[in-house]
Amino acid sequence: MxxxxxxxxxxxxxxxxxxxxxxxxxxxxxxxxxxxxxxxxxxxxxxxxxxxxxxxVKMEKRKVYIALNKPVGYISSVKDQFGRKTVLDLVKDVKERVFPVGRLDYDTSGLLLLTNDGDFSYRLTHPKHEIKKVYEAVLMGVPSKDAIMQFNKGLQIDDYLTSPANLEILKSDGKISKVRITIHEGKNRQVRKMCNKIGCPVIKLIRVSIGNVSLGDLKEGSWRNLTDWEINSFLDER
Structure with missing residues (x-):
């Protein structure tokens, strides 16, 4: 080498x-x-x-690429200083040492990728690649047309302006709404902060896809290996 x-x-x-x-x-x-x-x-x-x-530490010989359905209550890190459960507790039967690609909040569930391939992780997390992440959320209230337009243009959150995103209302009873949100950034608690900004706080949030990888019928707490096609759909774009 x-x-x-x-x-x-x-x-x-x-x-x-x-x-x-x-x-x-x-x-x-x-x-x-x-x-x-x-x-x-x-x-x-x-x-x-x-x-x-x-x-x-030594370089891993076999590359591993995992899709995990993370439940609420797990930290997206290798270890936690407060002794909380981490996503590695859900993949203990994986022999190789892996780490999460990006993060998923403690109180958010859904798709999280893990790997031991640093280049793969870099490809997915560097902002210049703009990998789409899709969430389904249950919100308090109903986003207005103006709020949806704000999502599309970008929202001022903390000290930054979010990149253009997409919000689609799937159904609503007038008090609570189910929506689909698509972003390509990954700042801390970004989706929740964006929803707070438009006056519709998140009740429940789940990530359903990252790029061409979908959660599908993967059960909560379970994981699977990515297919060659899924892996290459990221790497072929480098």
């Missing part, structure tokens, strides 16, 4: 996504041949001994 950047190496080892690997480096939790590294740009090869949190 030729030399590659440290953060990419850590991602290829299945420890974390490339972005998360950069955080680990900056936090002083990574060593190369016994030397703590805190700066980006270092490169490593298979001859180097890389440690994360004092434990040696």
């Amino acid at each position: 030729k030399e590659i950047r440290l953060q990419k190496y850590i991602a290829e080892c299945g420890i974390a996504s490339r972005r998360k690997a950069e955080e680990l480096i900056l936090q002083g939790r990574v060593r190369i041949n016994g030397e703590t590294v805190t700066q980006m740009g270092r490169k490593v090869s298979l001859n180097d001994i890389v440690e994360v949190d004092g434990k040696p």
Whole structure:
């Protein structure tokens, strides 16, 4: 193997996504041949001994791509400092070390992808690729035509303007609405904040698809391997 950047190496080892690997480096939790590294740009090869949190890590030989139906009450991370259940508790029978691609809020259920392929994770999470994510939500109230137009143009949330999104009303009884929301960003609690912004708070939220991968009839708490077609539908666009 030729030399590659440290953060990419850590991602290829299945420890974390490339972005998360950069955080680990900056936090002083990574060593190369016994030397703590805190700066980006270092490169490593298979001859180097890389440690994360004092434990040696090696590149995974078999790439794994998983679709999980995450229930409410699980953290989308490898571990949680407060001892809460994480999505890895649902894939304990997977031998390879995997990590979640992006995140799904603690109180949101639905489709979450996991992998040990850092390039695959980067492809799905980098904003420039604009991977569509579709949610179905139950909202308090009924979004007005003006609110739907605001969704389409972008909403001012906290300190940023969201990219154009789509909101479609599936059904409503005048007090509660079921809607389909499509975005291609993934900021923290973004869908919930957008719905709050238009005065229709979320009661229930589930992610039903990411790109060409759909939740389908996958039972809550269960997982499956992605098909070759699903994997390639992301990678072929690089």
